[in-house]
Amino acid sequence: MKTVIYNGILVTMNREMAVYQNGYVAVEDGTIAAAGPAEELEAKYGRNFQEDKSLGIHWRDAGGGIIMPGMVNTHCHMSMIPFRGLGDDCKDRLRVFLLPMEEKAMDRELAVLAGRYGICELLLAGVTTVMDMYYYAGDLAGVMDEMGIRGIEGETVMDQPTCDAKTPREAVAAAAEAMERYRGHDRVSVCLSPHGTTTCSKELLRLCYDMDRDFNLPFTLHTAEMDYEMAHLRETLGLGAVEYLDHIGVLGKNTLAAHAIQVSPREIRLLAERGASVAHCIGSNTKAAKGVAPVKEMTEAGVAVGLGTDGPASGNTLDLFTQMRFCANFHKNTLRDRGAFPAKDIVSLATIGGARALGLEMVTGSLETGKAADIVVVETDSANMFPVYDPYAALVYSAQAANVRDVYVAGKCLVEDKKLVKADLREARQALEEKMLETEFAGYFPGR
């Protein structure tokens, strides 16, 4: 079945950054068969093409909205939904709330139910690809598969017992089985995601790096994010976090450094030379007062940078519209330059930049013939979306996740008219809430 989405401002994010004020995308067998100006449709099917039912084409009117590539969230912990809003302003939130609650309450069932809810949130916000990292990676990959999203689930490993493994070896073994199970899957894969540069031994980091590289999947970990991390590496080895990764031989084209806030100019050159990428989590970083990563210098050096929300405990939302806005505001402000980070570049980070950072630039991130049909329609009927002079500016400065109308992943419509097609948000929420009430989270629900 062929679907043609027409009557929208087409933002392709292709190499030429082509935009068509009245454009269309044709989808066939999950792939983009064509994308271009409406005149092409008229030339092929006649002036009243959308009325022609004889062709077996499903015509979908974008209603004058913006047709853009599905967005790519390069760093997420979607199963941490239950932690959203817990200890937001607490100085040592990690040790006071996150770690103890994870130990007491997190299990396979909670991770899966929260993951399912998280995917509902991602899809409704126009995120079609997610790089997630958490425990129970094999199970969460199953949820991604069932929900229809494109994703990579990273099994978090570290040198201490976690909620799903007593030892890192146990976590690696479980992940290895899941990596094999998803090998060759067209949308979902599993990789190993060590927690961070100082929470894993160099042997563990090397083991994960080698396995991820063999599967040609991202090797992603929290890097150059925490003050204690920087102090430890500086005091023990005299190195920055990126220098350390290079020093132990795990900085390569599969490496995706999450955060990369405290990096020196020399480390930016290293990232570029090794072909490593960065997941930029501006909302999470600035909320935690960790600083603003030098993204301008990174992109100028040729480092692939994508946007990430981080987990809902850190950034509170899984949508990239919020990140795009933060990105503009914080970078302009830090650089004291209103002209820095123009909207077009920010939409690029949220789409093709993210795809590049995940090694998926041949699959998704732009609307081009032959790529997977990962497409979002952003409506422009709402009060905040008029007028639209420049679609990039409208997407970055005006739009919100609530403006996402339709979402397609690999040609399958997963959100239609702002409603999930395959899943039910209310049901996902109810199941998650019931499970949370059986755990320590119950104590945090007011009035219960």
Ligand SMILES: [Zn+2]
């Ligand atoms: Zn994180």
